Amino acid sequence: MSTQKRIAKNTLILYCRLLLTVGVSLYTVRVVLNTLGVEDYGVYSVVGGLVALLAFLPLAMASATQRYFSFALGAKDEEKLRTTFTVNWVLYACIALLALLVLETAGLWYVKEHLRIPAARVDAVSELYHYSVLIFMASIFTSPFMAIIIAHEDMQIYAYVSIVEALLKLFVTYLLVHLPGDKLPLYGLLLFAVAVLNAAIYIGICMRRYAECQFRVFYWNKTLLREILGFTGWTLFGQLTTVVRSHAVTILLNQMFNPAVVAARAIALQVRNQTTMFSQNFNTSLYPPIIKSWAAGDKEEMYSLVFTGSKITFFLMWLLALPLFIEMDVVLALWLKSPPEGTALFARLALAESLIAAISLPLMTAARASGKVRLYELTLGAMQLAIFPASWLVLKVWQEPWMVFGVAVMVNALMFVARLLIVNYLVGLPVEAFFRRVGGAIFTVVLVSAMVSFGIAYLLPEGLVYSVLVVFASLGISSVCVYFWGLDIAWRMRLRIAIRKKLSGV
Secondary structure (H helix, E strand, O other), rough: HHHHHHHHHHHHHHHHHHHHHHHHHHHHHHHHHHHHHHHHHHHHHHHHHHHHHHHHHHHHHHHHHHHHHHHHHOOOOOHHHHHHHHHHHHHHHHHHHHHHHHHHHHHHHHHHHHHOOOEEEEEEEEHHHHHHHHHHHHHHHHHHHHHHHHHHOEEEEEEEHHHHHHHHHHHHHHHHHOOOOOHHHHHHHHHHHHHHHHHHHHHHHHHHHOOOOOOOOOOOOOOHHHHHHHHHHHHHHHHHHHHHHHHHHHHHHHEEEEEEHHHHHHHHHHHHHHHHHHHHHHHHHHHHHHHHHHHHHOOHHHHHHHHHHHHHHHHHHHHHHHHHHHHHHHHHHHHHHOOOOHHHHHHHHHHHHHHOOOOOHHHHHHHHHHOOOOHHHHHHHHHHHHHHHHHHHHHHHHHOHHHHHHHHHHHHHHHHHHHHHHHHHOOOOHHHHHHHHHHHHHHHHHHHHHHHHHHHHOOOOOHHHHHHHHHHHHHHHHHHHHHHHHHHHHHHHHHHHHHHHHOOOO
């Protein structure tokens, strides 16, 4: 199977998974918000965010696992596959112990002493925190096996397990509503049970399916260990800065505003995260081929994948983001009935930030393909860290919570330029060709589709029926613009052939 056909197949599988998981996620947020209440939901977001400050650990390791497994697969090196598995597992065990120590000492102290929570809820919040730590520990042992599955491009397995996890979380919301007791710690306990079961499924599948996933023989290589540690160390820094700038800003809002503001930010980030999944799924399919192309020495194929990937990841998100920009208030009202004040503005700004990041997803993969990530992570990480003091400064001066999103949008625009220049330095990706083939197409699609869609929304009267018309009209207009101005002739030809085959039943 050709690389492009394999990417298309894997993307389709991931989208089938996404349709269910997004629906379940949106529904569970609504049920959990109504069951816990705005105040407890805000507390849950802060506590979960505090634990997630260490989420950069498994994320960075998973990135290293996926990179080195994909590289070994591209080079067809069976011995290196087995060694990579052993080395990574030793590192994951060390990370798990480190995370447990930090979270149950410094983290627990911060929760009890510094979080702004009602006095009557201290015990419940402490119990929730312990469950959140256990969920995080389960995620550490899940992430390497998830990365291995993705490196092998077995997306159907990844999709099936994700669907099972989504259904289990749906069942959790049912239990949360009907079981007695304090709902806040109960929710943490139920999510922990799901996390353990999910980890067991991933580990069991990999141990049975892939020969390199075994514990019978201990493969070790100090050179590979140093190489992975160097790659992981800088990736850890990059992931840490991403987590800090997101969750530390949430804690900052907790310190300066009421829980309703924190809840509004949490909901806005949910909207952003669910929308971003549509572009991230395509990038998940794209990650292994980019690494394998670099490992095989095929730079032109790699550049082509990055150009095409940057456009498509953006367009996949833009198709959903545009109608949300226009009708965000209506969507939130239908979804949550009574969303916290300011949620719509927060969500629009969060989407703007994610649209900029969507273009960069294949660039991130290209930077990591070389294995020399120090310059990349140090530069981008420093820019990420700058978001936190900048947010603190604007809140001190203007005291408007929406401005933290504005800061993130501006910094992300600067990060995109820096990322492109660094990738050019690391792997030789031509900057001029990127702007010509990617930037020009994106600018045209955004300008034309936004002007026409906002114009239709302005001309139509208010009302639910008209809002639905605007949503479908903007989707159609964006799709047409993407087809004629976003895709090149070769991709339009492939799309027409694929549609003809489906219609003719071939």
